[in-house]
Amino acid sequence: MSEWWTYSLSDFLMFSSRSYYRLIESYNAAIWPAHLLALVAGLVVIVAIARLRQHLHRSAALVLAAAWGWVAWAYHLERYAEINTAAPYFAATFAVQALLLCWLAFKPGNAAPAPQPLALGLTGLAIFAYPLLALARDGGQWRQAEVFGIVPDPTVVATLGVLLAWRAPAIFWLVPVLWCLVSGATLMELKIGHAWLLPALALTAVVARVMGSKTPRDLNSTANPQS
Amino acid sequence: MPPISPSRRHLLASMIAASGGLALSPLLAAAPLAPLLTRPIPSTGEQLPVIGLGSWITFNVGRDPQGRRESVDVMRQFFAGGGRLVDSSPMYGSAQDVIGEAVQILKPARLFAADKVWVSGGARGVAQVEASRKLWRVPRFDLLQVHNLLSWEEHLPLLLAMKREGRLRYVGITTSEGRRHAEIEKIMASQPIDFVQISYNAVDRDVEQRILPLARERKIGVIVNRPFRQGDLMQALAGKPLPGWAADIGCTTWAQALLKFIVSYPAVTCAIPATSSIAHVRDNLLAGTGRMPDEALRKRIVQDVERLA
Numbered sequence A: 001m002s003e004w005w006t007y008s009l010s011d012f013l014m015f016s017s018r019s020y021y022r023l024i025e026s027y028n029a030a031i032w033p034a035h036l037l038a039l040v041a042g043l044v045v046i047v048a049i050a051r052l053r054q055h056l057h058r059s060a061a062l063v064l065a066a067a068w069g070w071v072a073w074a075y076h077l078e079r080y081a082e083i084n085t086a087a088p089y090f091a092a093t094f095a096v097q098a099l100l101l102c103w104l105a106f107k108p109g110n111a112a113p114a115p116q117p118l119a120l121g122l123t124g125l126a127i128f129a130y131p132l133l134a135l136a137r138d139g140g141q142w143r144q145a146e147v148f149g150i151v152p153d154p155t156v157v158a159t160l161g162v163l164l165a166w167r168a169p170a171i172f173w174l175v176p177v178l179w180c181l182v183s184g185a186t187l188m189e190l191k192i193g194h195a196w197l198l199p200a201l202a203l204t205a206v207v208a209r210v211m212g213s214k215t216p217r218d219l220n221s222t223a224n225p226q227s
Numbered sequence B: 001m002p003p004i005s006p007s008r009r010h011l012l013a014s015m016i017a018a019s020g021g022l023a024l025s026p027l028l029a030a031a032p033l034a035p036l037l038t039r040p041i042p043s044t045g046e047q048l049p050v051i052g053l054g055s056w057i058t059f060n061v062g063r064d065p066q067g068r069r070e071s072v073d074v075m076r077q078f079f080a081g082g083g084r085l086v087d088s089s090p091m092y093g094s095a096q097d098v099i100g101e102a103v104q105i106l107k108p109a110r111l112f113a114a115d116k117v118w119v120s121g122g123a124r125g126v127a128q129v130e131a132s133r134k135l136w137r138v139p140r141f142d143l144l145q146v147h148n149l150l151s152w153e154e155h156l157p158l159l160l161a162m163k164r165e166g167r168l169r170y171v172g173i174t175t176s177e178g179r180r181h182a183e184i185e186k187i188m189a190s191q192p193i194d195f196v197q198i199s200y201n202a203v204d205r206d207v208e209q210r211i212l213p214l215a216r217e218r219k220i221g222v223i224v225n226r227p228f229r230q231g232d233l234m235q236a237l238a239g240k241p242l243p244g245w246a247a248d249i250g251c252t253t254w255a256q257a258l259l260k261f262i263v264s265y266p267a268v269t270c271a272i273p274a275t276s277s278i279a280h281v282r283d284n285l286l287a288g289t290g291r292m293p294d295e296a297l298r299k300r301i302v303q304d305v306e307r308l309a
Helices: A017-031 A034-050 A054-077 A087-106 A117-136 A152-165 A174-189 A197-212 B011-022 B065-080 B095-106 B122-136 B152-164 B181-190 B211-218 B232-237 B254-263 B278-286 B295-308
Strands: B037-040 B047-049 B085-087 B112-117 B141-146 B168-174 B195-199 B221-225
Touching: A017 A034, A017 A054, A017 B065, A034 A054, A034 A117, A034 A152, A054 A087, A054 A152, A087 A152, A087 A174, A117 A152, A117 A197, A152 A174, A152 A197, A174 A197, B065 B095, B065 B278, B085 B221, B095 B122, B112 B122, B112 B152, B122 B141, B122 B152, B141 B152, B141 B195, B152 B168, B168 B181, B168 B221, B181 B195, B181 B211, B195 B211, B211 B221, B232 B254, B232 B295, B254 B278, B254 B295
Parallel strands: B085 B112, B112 B141, B141 B168, B168 B195, B195 B221
Antiparallel strands: B037 B047
8 A cells, every 4th residue: 555654543443442442351351360370470579679589580571471472362362352453463472572571581691680670670660560550540530440461551661670690682672663553553552551561661661771781691501609 | 515314214113123122221222312313325316314334453352252242232223223334354454254243143134335445465355354244244235346456456356346247236446544535536447346435524524625516517426434533523622622513513523523524415325434332322323314415514614623633
């Protein structure tokens, strides 16, 4: 089609903010109390970042892989696809990221975890603060809270924290950063006040990662606190 | 100008008939009393109310029970007010299924079911049309349109064949926001289509130059989408007082004035505003009643909207 340049973001938005948040609300109601399990999983990720232990980071990567896989199936494929025809494609990319995170967990020669307050901050924000955004939004309510491991946005932000702490290579960043742009654009078109947040967090994490790459460390060449 | 005639069904009587158990509801109490105006479909002369109902975004509510209930209520109010044409597309997510649920519940006697084919390749078009028909829960569509001209060379012969076989009443093509107008003109001039669907409003008036006159010349019905620029016009005019001319044509809201501007153009058959609000359905239907602006007033509407929006 030769007229792609005439399309704007709004031409691709096919649902209202009301439908979007009601979908999250009904999804939350359907899977409750899985959120408690997700919270525990989130705490594992935070502890993994806070403590420089290789096996903890492996656990964190596996927890994240499970979260991405769950979001791909339970959210994108089973729910979001009801109102967004692009959701099956989102599910596929989330499934790919889940596999990448599995690989990251066991990949030899990983960069060593580094004490990163920013990484900890990102993941903490994703797990503890992100659900509160539902209350900050006009007309928002607890039942529409976005919880790590349940819906994409906080899951992606928590992943950015882990990737930053682990100084993961660029390939692991691709899907999370792309999602931040897609979701940020969607929220912007839905006129949601915090639409800027996700792209801003992605930018912050990428810049920190690029700056941090000047002093790479390697698990195989650095003293491992556990060994 | 093609004749605009009052619907034979009186609006109040039709609302009572269509609303069934809602006889004493506030909706009915607030119903307009004037009859809804109609325009003839140029290829057959069949009368169609000048206000239809779009479904882009508004009816894409997924499985949400509350959203579905509200959508059914919107359609109940629309049919009760004398509306007939409901427009959707396979591109609109769950909208077709939501409409089908409303059709099943409300059983509208005079529904004019307008849908689209939107898929690459003619062979897949057949399957898509059948899937859409099942979602709508209708025995057949009144109108099928090639959505945004996607694979129109393959779909149009298929739709025209369906019409010849009596499995479809009307065939059309669509575009929006001024895209591919040259190709639209070419098809209008060369193909035996009944309808063309385009974007037109007090601000976006490119179609007045060639498409609308060509539709009149070729006896092609015109369905107007995005009458409020997907809400942007209403947002821009919010809080701005209605000019004095509004009262002359019986308008009490900007929505009514904007819709009257559109449906008063001689070649336009109907406009299809989309909404999820019952109050807005009623407001939109009121635009299809009473006096319409003449050419001089249409110019003033354009001037005022361009100045204020």
